[in-house]
Amino acid sequence: MSETSTGAPANVDSNGHSTKRATPVGGQMPLKGLAKGMWVTLRELFRRNQTVQYPHVKEEPHPRARGVIGLLEENCTVCMLCARECPDWCIYIEGHKEKRPPRRAGAKPRTRQVLDRFDIDYSLCMYCGICVDVCPFDALHWSPEYDYTEFGIAEMLHDKKRLGHWENTRRDQPAYEKGSKMKVKVKK
């Protein structure tokens, strides 16, 4: 093996790294990769854009998109199930009990839960949808609206009025795709 003036073998620098140039794999032309890259760039230049200039241009999301959760207040019975199941603990519910007249004469007065507060903190929410799925009274629904960024994190707490607004932005759901089935409750 030949040696350099520093005593290191030829094709090896003073740090022991190889100075050999890599040979083209399979005897390929050295400019072939460059030409291929330029061709891809040229082809993509004339393709239709897949992105939009948000926020100047807004995309219409799919009706089933998980943008934000809306609350149908009259369906909520303050059962707290959604708040208990939320893995992020970002649903805050408060309510109180009210007495209502009995349905039949002589019966005891009825007790009804009234919703005082229903907030979702979207700075914590991870959009898992568990609250929507577990609600036994169909009070929570997905809306595809997504444009609710804020400058302050505190503004990401949406109260029941704002959640009611989101409820009104729900879209009609498209028909189920062929072969898919609507979710049905299994009787036990």
Ligand code: SF4
């Ligand atoms: S689970 Fe449904 S009914 Fe119960 S508190 Fe939540 S939204 Fe209201």
Ligand code: SF4
């Ligand atoms: S989507 Fe998930 S994380 Fe967000 S409020 Fe509902 S249960 Fe909590």
